[in-house]
Amino acid sequence: MIAFSPGVPGDHLKFSVSRRVAYCLMPDKLPKRFASFAIAIPLYQLFDYAIEEGNEALVGTRYRLPFAQGYKTGILLSLQDSVSLQSHRIRLAQECLDATPVISKHLIALARWMADYYLQPPGEVLFQCLPRYLRSSKPGKPHRVKYWHANALEPIVRKSIQRRSPKQHQILLAIEAAPDGLNAIQLKLINPGWAGLVRALEAKKAIEWGWAKPPVSDHTSDKLPDLNTGQEQAYAAMNSRFGQFSVHLLDGITGSGKTEVYFRLIHEQLMQQRQVIYLVPEIGLTPQLVDRVRRRFGEQFALSHSALTERQRYDSWDRFRRGDVAIMLGTRSSLFSQSDRLGLIVIDEEHDHSYRQDDGIRYHARDVAIKRAQMLDIPIVLGSATPSLESLNNCEREHYYHYQLTQRPTRFAPPGIQLIDCRNVKLEYGCSNFLLCRIDHHLKQKGQVLLYLNRRGFAPVVMCHECGWQANCLHCDARLTLHQSLNRLLCHHCGFVQTPPSVCIDCGNVGIKHYGIGTEQLEQGLKKRFPQYPVIRIDRDSIASRDDFAQRLETLRQGEPCLLIGTQMIAKGHDYPAITMSAILDADQALFSASYRASEALVQTAFQVSGRSGRGDRQGEAYLQTSFPEHPLMQALTQASYRDIARSITRERKMLGFPPYARVVMFRADALSLEQAIQKLDAIKQCLQSCAISHQVKCIGPIPALMTRRIGRYRGQLCLISADTRRLRALLREVMPDIEAIKSSQSVKWVVDVDAFDL
Numbered sequence: 118m119i120a121f122s123p124g125v126p127g128d129h130l131k132f133s134v135s136r137r138v139a140y141c142l143m144p145d146k147l148p149k150r151f152a153s154f155a156i157a158i159p160l161y162q163l164f165d166y167a168i169e170e171g172n173e174a175l176v177g178t179r180y181r182l183p184f185a186q187g188y189k190t191g192i193l194l195s196l197q198d199s200v201s202l203q204s205h206r207i208r209l210a211q212e213c214l215d216a217t218p219v220i221s222k223h224l225i226a227l228a229r230w231m232a233d234y235y236l237q238p239p240g241e242v243l244f245q246c247l248p249r250y251l252r253s254s255k256p257g258k259p260h261r262v263k264y265w266h267a268n269a270l271e272p273i274v275r276k277s278i279q280r281r282s283p284k285q286h287q288i289l290l291a292i293e294a295a296p297d298g299l300n301a302i303q304l305k306l307i308n309p310g311w312a313g314l315v316r317a318l319e320a321k322k323a324i325e326w327g328w329a330k331p332p333v334s335d336h337t338s339d340k341l342p343d344l345n346t347g348q349e350q351a352y353a354a355m356n357s358r359f360g361q362f363s364v365h366l367l368d369g370i371t372g373s374g375k376t377e378v379y380f381r382l383i384h385e386q387l388m389q390q391r392q393v394i395y396l397v398p399e400i401g402l403t404p405q406l407v408d409r410v411r412r413r414f415g416e417q418f419a420l421s422h423s424a425l426t427e428r429q430r431y432d433s434w435d436r437f438r439r440g441d442v443a444i445m446l447g448t449r450s451s452l453f454s455q456s457d458r459l460g461l462i463v464i465d466e467e468h469d470h471s472y473r474q475d476d477g478i479r480y481h482a483r484d485v486a487i488k489r490a491q492m493l494d495i496p497i498v499l500g501s502a503t504p505s506l507e508s509l510n511n512c513e514r515e516h517y518y519h520y521q522l523t524q525r526p527t528r529f530a531p532p533g534i535q536l537i538d539c540r541n542v543k544l545e546y547g548c549s550n551f552l553l554c555r556i557d558h559h560l561k562q563k564g565q566v567l568l569y570l571n572r573r574g575f576a577p578v579v580m581c582h583e584c585g586w587q588a589n590c591l592h593c594d595a596r597l598t599l600h601q602s603l604n605r606l607l608c609h610h611c612g613f614v615q616t617p618p619s620v621c622i623d624c625g626n627v628g629i630k631h632y633g634i635g636t637e638q639l640e641q642g643l644k645k646r647f648p649q650y651p652v653i654r655i656d657r658d659s660i661a662s663r664d665d666f667a668q669r670l671e672t673l674r675q676g677e678p679c680l681l682i683g684t685q686m687i688a689k690g691h692d693y694p695a696i697t698m699s700a701i702l703d704a705d706q707a708l709f710s711a712s713y714r715a716s717e718a719l720v721q722t723a724f725q726v727s728g729r730s731g732r733g734d735r736q737g738e739a740y741l742q743t744s745f746p747e748h749p750l751m752q753a754l755t756q757a758s759y760r761d762i763a764r765s766i767t768r769e770r771k772m773l774g775f776p777p778y779a780r781v782v783m784f785r786a787d788a789l790s791l792e793q794a795i796q797k798l799d800a801i802k803q804c805l806q807s808c809a810i811s812h813q814v815k816c817i818g819p820i821p822a823l824m825t826r827r828i829g830r831y832r833g834q835l836c837l838i839s840a841d842t843r844r845l846r847a848l849l850r851e852v853m854p855d856i857e858a859i860k861s862s863q864s865v866k867w868v869v870d871v872d873a874f875d876l
């Protein structure tokens with residue numbers, strides 16, 4: 118032990134230093150090595166710790182670190198022989214949690230680029246790149262998955278299973294057909310209620326489970342369809358440019374066979390023993406795609422999306438990392454899957470907004486994916502029927518290669534959009550008489566009909582017609598939506614719930630009315646009107662259980678005539694050949710939206726929704742109901758292609774100096790009062806104002822945000838906008854150190870949003 122006696126004067130300082138070191142380090146084993154760690158806290162810095170000598174310290178492993186009064190998990194980023202901190206402040210890293218790194222040097226570099234580009238705290242960004250399961254101090258478990266195998270069965274037992282429970286029998290047959298058995302994920306796809314069925318089969322000794330590594334099967338022998346000329350040309354051109362980093366935009370109308378082209382490209386990578394990341398907006402919604410990937414690539418893929426548990430996502434991540442599977446099929450965050458032989462990234466529906474992460478660490482998965490491809494010197498393929506204006510602009514500037522597929526391999530082209538003028542027309546549950554007649558016609562012709570209404574609930578407005586009182590949220594600047602089935606008024610922003618009042622709260626009048634139509638009301642109306650057909654509603658409320666959701670999609674797949682109604686969830690990526698008619702019920706609010714993005718979004722929705730119909734062997738029809746049929750944008754939808762409309766919107770943006778011709782960086786603040794939020798933004802503005810002028814960057818605000826009060830907090834924003842990215846970056850580099858020092862607390866919080874979506 119070191120003696121703590123005061124000693125000779127002058128030695129005092131030395132003593133107190135070593136005393137503190139002794140306090141937190143093992144006294145007889147003073148470390149000579151130091152390391153820098155990332156910790157997931159909202160501070161713009163890394164943290165230095167000492168590491169015991171003798172331990173092998175690997176970059177990318179997690180450690181338990183003493184932090185403030187407790188402990189935090191940190192990722193080791195670099196080793197160094199000395200530290201800038203005074204040695205008495207250095208603490209000793211506790212045990213290492215991983216035998217091998219959980220994050221590769223390449224991903225660390227990508228995360229550091231993200232932290233720098235998106236101006237986010239580096240520790241938080243790094244942890245964002247890990248599966249949630251590994252973000253705490255849980256040890257990475259060895260990879261073990263339960264597999265069920267079939268036992269030899271007495272014919273009499275089999276007969277009884279077959280007779281008494283066709284569902285159990287279906288599971289049994291599937292397990293028998295799989296030489297390596299089936300795991301939970303696979304069984305769930307066969308029957309969402311698999312767990313009970315499997316237990317019953319186990320009890321009958323028909324099956325049993327064991328631990329196993331998933332089988333690495335060869336590619337299936339599923340015969341590849343011949344590509345048509347357009348597909349073939351795009352495929353060949355891409356392949357010839359694939360040797361290095363390159364961005365390819367596959368811009369093909371809905372149903373033109375983009376997926377088939379991705380499959381070919383993926384197949385090519387697999388032949389070269391490379392791995393592929395395949396991103397889609399939302400897999401839970403498209404079980405069809407999963408089936409398609411399985412038919413083509415067997416069990417060589419792992420899935421990762423929000424309907425899986427943390428543990429399941431971790432398993433997928435781990436299987437991909439170990440190379441047990443070659444394809445990672447997943448949503449946004451699957452972009453951070455680790456691989457040391459990644460050959461290709463595919464981003465389907467690249468225009469989709471779900472690729473933006475809007476809370477916590479803000480980033481755009483498409484843009485980060487492009488950076489990742491560049492760092493690895495590999496190709497990346499973006500695909501969409503309605504590419505974002507950003508991507509089209511990048512093609513124009515020859516940053517991306519551009520390929521177009523203008524025809525469907527099936528017989529019929531996507532239908533043109535026809536407007537239904539609903540001025541002075543009485544609507545029943547949001548539908549004009551003409552629309553109802555068309556629906557009737559298609560159902561009678563054995564077609565399926567898709568109706569898009571982007572508003573869930575029964576009615577969006579509840580008010581008193583005597584005094585004008587409206588049911589508003591107590592915590593947000595928003596109306597409450599009536600959900601009749603729940604007999605509740607709900608706020609869609611904060612979840613606030615209230616029982617609908619029977620008399621007006623202000624004047625006591627009993628005539629409270631609701632206005633406007635939501636999907637719930639539409640469903641009710643259509644069920645009454647077309648009682649002989651199933652009505653399938655798909656929105657956030659109706660898919661409380663995902664299993665049920667898959668079953669409903671199964672009804673659709675069977676191709677019987679039915680009505681499908683829903684919010685934007687039904688506009689994405691589905692391929693149901695029996696849909697012969699689609700209609701958008703209400704898109705008018707987009708014409709008057711305060712958001713400059715609204716028209717782009719409307720056009721994308723219109724083309725995506727209309728493109729859901731006529732994919733099979735019958736010509737489709739597509740309608741859009743509007744009270745503004747003469748509006749130039751509505752007119753354009755009926756006459757022009759997506760490309761032409763996109764071009765004209767882009768021209769407008771150029772004139773206004775908006776993205777993609779400018780970059781936007783938004784500082785947002787929220788607090789318990791608007792003054793506090795604005796004050797915080799004023800402080801930020803102080804730091805950057807003079808620099809902004811010299812860099813010629815426009816600074817707008819601070820102003821209250823569009824929806825000023827949300828979830829009980831008042832929100833303001835300060836916007837930087839510049840057509841010159843370099844100047845904007847230079848400005849940020851100069852001012853961010855000062856801004857980062859501005860305190861963000863629970864009571865007054867500020868964040869920065871680079872490439873903000875809206876103004």
Ligand code: ADP
Pocket residue numbers: 342343344345348369370371372373374375376377378526527692
């Ligand atoms: P997209 O991804 O562009 O929406 P898909 O790849 O889903 O288009 O193709 C639409 C439909 O056309 C699918 O049912 C698919 O099986 C079929 N298809 C695609 N390519 C071909 C082809 N070359 N020959 C025949 N059918 C094809």
Ligand code: ZN
Pocket residue numbers: 581582583584585586621622623624625626
């Ligand atoms: Zn009233």
Ligand code: ZN
Pocket residue numbers: 590591592593595608609610611612613828
């Ligand atoms: Zn609310």
